[in-house]
Amino acid sequence: MIFSQADGILDLRAQSHYQAGHLQHSTWLPWSLLPESFNELPASPATLFLVGDKEEIEAATVLLDAKGYTVNGSLVIDSDEAMQQWAQTLPNQVVSGKDSKRLWSPTPLLMEWTEHLKAEGFDPKTLKPRPTALDLGCGGGRDAVFLAQQGWQVTGIDQESRVLKRAKQLASRSGASVKFKCCDLKKQACFPEKQFDLVVVMRYLNRALFAQIDQAIAPGGMLLYQTFVSGVEAFDSPKNPNVILEKGELSEVFSGYQIFVDRIEKLKDGRPVASFIAQKPL
Numbered sequence: 001m002i003f004s005q006a007d008g009i010l011d012l013r014a015q016s017h018y019q020a021g022h023l024q025h026s027t028w029l030p031w032s033l034l035p036e037s038f039n040e041l042p043a044s045p046a047t048l049f050l051v052g053d054k055e056e057i058e059a060a061t062v063l064l065d066a067k068g069y070t071v072n073g074s075l076v077i078d079s080d081e082a083m084q085q086w087a088q089t090l091p092n093q094v095v096s097g098k099d100s101k102r103l104w105s106p107t108p109l110l111m112e113w114t115e116h117l118k119a120e121g122f123d124p125k126t127l128k129p130r131p132t133a134l135d136l137g138c139g140g141g142r143d144a145v146f147l148a149q150q151g152w153q154v155t156g157i158d159q160e161s162r163v164l165k166r167a168k169q170l171a172s173r174s175g176a177s178v179k180f181k182c183c184d185l186k187k188q189a190c191f192p193e194k195q196f197d198l199v200v201v202m203r204y205l206n207r208a209l210f211a212q213i214d215q216a217i218a219p220g221g222m223l224l225y226q227t228f229v230s231g232v233e234a235f236d237s238p239k240n241p242n243v244i245l246e247k248g249e250l251s252e253v254f255s256g257y258q259i260f261v262d263r264i265e266k267l268k269d270g271r272p273v274a275s276f277i278a279q280k281p282l
Helices: 015-020 054-066 080-089 108-119 142-150 161-174 207-216 249-253
Strands: 008-011 026-028 047-052 070-076 132-136 153-158 178-182 196-202 217-228 258-266 272-279
Touching (some): 054 070, 108 142, 108 217, 108 272, 132 142, 132 207, 142 153, 142 161, 142 196, 161 178, 196 207, 207 217, 249 258, 249 272
Parallel strands (some): 153 178, 196 217
Antiparallel strands (some): 217 272, 258 272
């Protein structure tokens, strides 16, 4: 079935209609919230199947296409009765209830690291006090929310209030508690004074902050860093050398750390990024 071939099934209807009946493994994301909820979608490019009324589907298709997504099909539903009719046509494919599939994912590097910790028997939820994490340039909040779900006490900082609004919405819809702070990291008062067990920096580079990042990591704490590296200039973005790492730069800056990962990877769109995981000495 065509909806089973998509990376996600978006149900654009009101929540009451969604709960009355929806395609199995659907994600409830009403059309009214979609324009401000791209942080809740899989990273583009991705293929999505839409459910809703005709006008919502048409508007969502235009919006998603502009953001690099492909809509591979849709199911027009204008009443609860219409969905029940489809339940007869699609046995075991229509369900009721609040369940909504999570489509977003944290940065793969962060997922890789947390899976390694889990394999080693490290569970933040069992620790008192729970370990602390700082997400610099947290954007839409996927990494911060993911860490909070794993049991970390998380602070996320970004200077874009509109983006942080999306991050707060994601945290609320995910049942996660994250302390978000809106400020410019270039300003001294923005950077937290306390130390953290983990500092995460993804797709953000300000070399002037390297010393502060080091100070923010507690002895024995971890740094996870991933951002664009030289060679990305061949693509459309970014072009500014101030936001592009040189290969091996992080290993030089944090040479006193124990380095576990220092490699070049490529995003889905082909752009190269430097992935770096290191531990501050005790």
